[in-house]
Amino acid sequence: MSAEQDMIRIYIMGKAYEVPGGLTIMKAMEYAGYRLVRGVGCRGGFCGACATVFRRAGDYKLYADLACQATAEDEMYIAQIPSVPAERASWVLTELAPEDNPILALYPEVARCVACNTCTRACPQELEVMDYIQAALRGDIPQVAELSFDCVQCGLCAMRCPAEIVHYHVGQLARRIYGAYRAPEAGHLAARVQETARGDFDQELDKLEQMSKDELVELYRKRDVES
Template identity: 30%
Template sequence: MNSSVEPTAAKKVNLTVAGQAIQAREGETIIHALWQAGLGHTIQTGCVGGVCGACTVTLRFKDGRRGGTDLACLRPVEEGMEVFPFPVDALASPPPVSDPDEDKLRAAFPTVDRCTKCDSCTVACPMGIPVMDSVLRMQKGQIEAVAEDFTTCIDCGLCRAVCEDKVLPHTMGLWVRRSLGLSLDHPALDQTKERAMSDQVEQEWEHLLNCDDEERLQRAKALRKG
């Protein structure tokens, strides 16, 4: 007797993306549904793992739940879901500074005091960061706490995109983190810079670029052992 079991066909759900109706397998993400439908170009894509923040979208639901923003690479499809591409333009940040404090933050970002406490930024964040509370901490000069708040920030820009007061929350949060990083001593980095300027490194580059494959392999093995 054949004991093999036929796989159960995946349940299909219906949704629309930018007004175009498609079918998708229940449980797959919006991005995978778009690829299967040949519509991968509809939403910009990067890592497909919730890290780069490229695939920002807005959503509406058939059952009347409040829609919102999300990442298409993380959000599973649902029956009746409406998806709209919501790309967020990149924004250059002021360079980080050593020993950041309240005054330096305000000098770099005069918009920090515009916050009207609507909390839209927190609702929009796909990473669960307490964005509005962190902006209030910025106003009080609680720099270390701000850096901790934005540990999981992926720079998607959704908090900035929904802020009608142009406060630039994630830009400020990441600036704080970079500034604190710049303020630390980096002896290992200094040593790396010194080595990069040495003749030995130049010689290694010469071998890497100009020697034959077998010699390159042997040198790589020797370096690994060393």
């Protein structure tokens, strides 16, 4: 196959560029000559910086994905979302009681959910976004925490929602309540923190810190490895 046959045409903010096929949207934009400042971050699907919307030729639907993960296609019309305007409600974890369910008080717009499922369809992580908003309405914090866990906070759900809900802020609130107050505490951890605070390991660490390299190597060779 010749190099020319490999090329595809994409439209970046409406302007046509020829780029090699098989690149991610992000790499295709860079190939075309864009030096990205917005719409770029970890480049590995974790940070949510590169929320992107696009249409395909002959298809009325508006699609949403991460530019660093989705592959550019011939005749794709691409625009990135440089920033998602969305206010985080003002709340402090330590001022909440463990049994509190402040979601509706802090984000009353959750009650406006019309169950259209647009958020779920927009999610590049393929999370059940609408389901966790419905769980939030029922006050089921563990369910919101679990269903929203893989959220990269790109904001595409919030940009598409006809009820103007900011789903990812709701998920963050529920996860922190769950992690801090609902999940059982690690007893072994609390015990170990008491021991380190008391200085229980200080003597042993003093000894290690003073050891010569040879002594340390010898100790390292002899160490037992948990199977």
